[in-house]
Amino acid sequence: MAKTDKQIAQEVLDAVGGRDNIASIAHCATRLRIMVHDKEKVNQTEVEDIEKVKGAFYNSGQYQIIFGTGTVNKIYDAITGLGVEGKSNEEVKSEGKKQGNAFQRAIRIFGDVFVPIIPVLVATGLFMGLRGVLMNEQILAWMGMTPKDISPNFILFTQVLTDTAFAFLPALVAWSAFKVFGGSPILGIVLGLMLVNPALPNAYAVGNGSAEALKFFGFIPVVGYQGSVLPAFFVGLIGAKFEKALRKRIPDAIDLIVTPFVTLLVMITLGLFAIGPVFHSLETVILTGTKWVLDLPYGIAGLLIGFFQQIIVVTGVHHIFNFMEIQLLEEFKYNEFNPIISAAMTAQGAATVAVGLKTRNKKLKALALPSAFSAFLGITEPAIFGVNLRYFKPFVCGLIGGAVGGFLASLFHLKASGMAITVLPGTLLFIKDIGQLPIYLLVLAVSFAVGFILTWFFGYSDKMAEELKRAK
Template identity: 35%
Template sequence: MKYEKLAKEIIENVGGRENINSVVHCITRLRFKLKDESKANTEVLKDMDDVVTVMKSAGQYQVVIGNQVPDVYKAVVEVGGFSSNAPVEEESGDTNLFNRFIDVISSIFTPILGVLAATGMIKGLNALFVALGWLDTTSGTYQILNAVGDSLFYFFPIFLGYTAIKKFGGSPFIGMAIGAALVYPALSGVTAGEPLYTLFSGTIFESPVFITFLGIPVILMSYASSVIPIILAAFFAAKVENGFKKVVPDVVKAFVVPFATLLVVVPVTFMLIGPIATWAGQLLGQGTMFIFNLSPIIAGLFIGGLWQVFVIFGLHWGLVPIAINNLAVQGSDPILGMMFAASFAQIGAVLAVYLKIKNQKLKTLSVPAFISGIFGVTEPAIYGITLPLKKPFIMSCIGGAVGGAILGFAKSSLFMVGGLGIFGIPTYIHPTEGLNFAFWAVLVSITVAFIIGFVLTYLFGLSKEKTAADAPSPKVVVQKDEALLVGNQIVASPMQGVVKELSELEDAAFSSGALGKGVAIEPTEGKLYAPVSGTVTALFSTKHAVGITADSGAEILIHIGMNTVQLNGKHFTAHVEQGAQIEKGQLLIEFDIEAIKQAGYEVVTPVVITDTEKYTNVNTTTDKKIKWGEPLISLEV
């Protein structure tokens, strides 16, 4: 299995199999629900070659992989022994309502996004072919392509029935059966005749009744492409099913539980859940359109400018169900429509970085990031290029805002869920008007967004030091020193101070290199931080020295002062214990510089790699002054 090793390392560094409640994936990232996020080794994960970055948002621990995430996800599921039908464990009490909502929505929609985008792309291309006169709506080719394009969205309740009830801890096939009942074609013909009577006459909820169930009126709705009814029905069904499981004998449970669940849930859904949820969806659609119509331009500025920020923190999931509901209720959606230009602003910024920056690694990474961004997958561009450089990301947000404002001004809307990037263009074709003004505004918006992202980044997004050959590159600590660029394992400075050669020390064990190669620091602040993520393998009772084994395997000794062992721990305060797992940048020891000096001891601190023989080169900084967290030593294997 290609990604077996990576999967094992990811599972290990999110705290192990026992720390994982659930894992799903979206287009570029693994989304873990962890029991205890503090057990995850975030810095180790970020340093992995096949991991772009790690995000913590909306109650999820997100490991960003990139385009290979489906294959990595399969490996994680197989290596971890996760059951694809296992119910998600209950959230901890400190998870807020918003985080739980985002988690539910992402878990329900994520598994079907790929197919939803694919069918939408087919439908969009079909509409484009008709608009260009290449196909006629009466042709067999058009009808077959339209059937493929409509297949998932028309029967959406069946697919959502599977993913929703699975999220709520029920049996997926029961959820599918409920969804299938909602779109059962024979019921749609019942409304052809005269109604038996009308409920709620004279109100916005006025509903003709054509059939009853055990004498109880049933308000028939059109549930094709609907979202809210099936999600609520699946939630109810999971509760009912689990209730029956507790009372039905095991010998007949396999068929009696589904029988009883469907017999209860389907009629209740038709009589109560479905109509109420449909009315709620209609009100939600009208409400969002009302807000949008108050000021489409401001709405476009807001959504277009902040969309990439929403994606980073997972907040975009709050808008996805609203947009899909609008498509089902209104036939179009401007909400997701206004974010379309953001990805093009992002790749404009990436192109500017590629053309202007001298750092060869950044140049190399910019090419695949740009290509992915063309097709709407912008995580490699965001996390690998623009966000680490800061200003290019801001410039891309400005481009996205202007593009969104243009879309808002033209009231451009999506008419189907389709692909991302250039594959999303056909989804803006009006089903009856074809290539109208709103469609051409889409092309203008993405062009303008791209140009703004490119020009602003090229002119103002990169300072002189960022365009130099030693500019920071993704997944590598910011480099100030050419000597450190050759190493592939970085040890950061554990303290702030003046850098000295080991040979300058009076202690022969350090100055001779007998204890290992490294460098010394004359501290100007009495704080010692972890130079790497790893384990405290030695902490002297006198607290003057600490041994660390990095997650990469490097063994590091840090000795605060010369002969300070004789202070017996006086003037030292340890914040960790031996055996503790530590993260890079964590405060390990505090010490009183002046008190140690007054006691007659030097505070110069050697930082040495005790297993030097494992490395072909141990490179140390040539800077004379250093701050904690800056690169101090690089190790070349």
């Protein structure tokens, strides 16, 4: 007989150490997100055995229990009905940010700033892919055309679609940083636009030698920061905190006039003369190092990144890749991380498929197959935390599959036209170069095959699962 939502809610409370062990609780589309006082009081095995639970894991300082869409809302309502005070998802996330070491917290902050602007960069990547198809000489030849037959006005229109987001990237980053750090987002937008004002020498023109940087005081180079990330990020971070400090000290009667004026004046001065030059130099060093790793011979970069990328996902600091991918796209108009990451995700999904097809446990089968499908759409957390890490060996088999696929992606120099969409949806990022699309699909197929075969023969059996359960 199926249990009621109230019964399941009570079992959840008991398994996580009782209501007194819950600091706060919220939910997203598929998961309960719980902040607990004492992790030692959480009984992982009991949680996983609760009816309707599809997996549970710690991530970003929260204990997250996967119930699935629709179900999670009902269980959340049942838990709050038992006297547990609910909080908004943002409040629980905010408390979660206090967890982990300094590096993990710093990367989460980077993620909070960059994630809101990723949809725009995804769209830009797709525009780049479509533009590449429309300008491809081979495809035009199939239609009896040449590049000269395309209207210059149409080419200009496509450039508006593909160039705008990166031309004004500092405005997007500064806006998001002001929002994350509690400042006025409109001030962030204006500061970001000031960093790319046409009155300043264009960064790209300075880079190719067709323009020169302005020299202030004879030694401070000043240029526009088109496509730069770190200068805008730190202008946003410092600017938001500076604005908040001003508002505490300036009388309300003149706050509307004085605070924006002083914030913009001080921050654009620091941005152009101090923050910009320093962090643009650091950004250049990071980009050079990233490119050096990606250019390692014999597919070494793909082998290493393909193996370790999903481990980095487990640590919760994988948003560092967003920063690197943005840099690559801004500088070179292509992204070599994307196909390697797609290979790693595919292999984890394949390992989960193997578990789902091999197990006789109906609950595990019902969890594994939908989780694998999610991985093939680019979201691996349900597969990793709900299945693969629980039995560990499937996770390792997935890592090996990711390494093999990443090795091939690096060996064939696969380059995506955008970021943030991966695996099956990621095929859209390879239509710009039709010759790369079949290679990308080959990489995914090999990653799947290795992850699946290793898991099927060496990574999982119900007997192993029972032994692991008894060991706990």
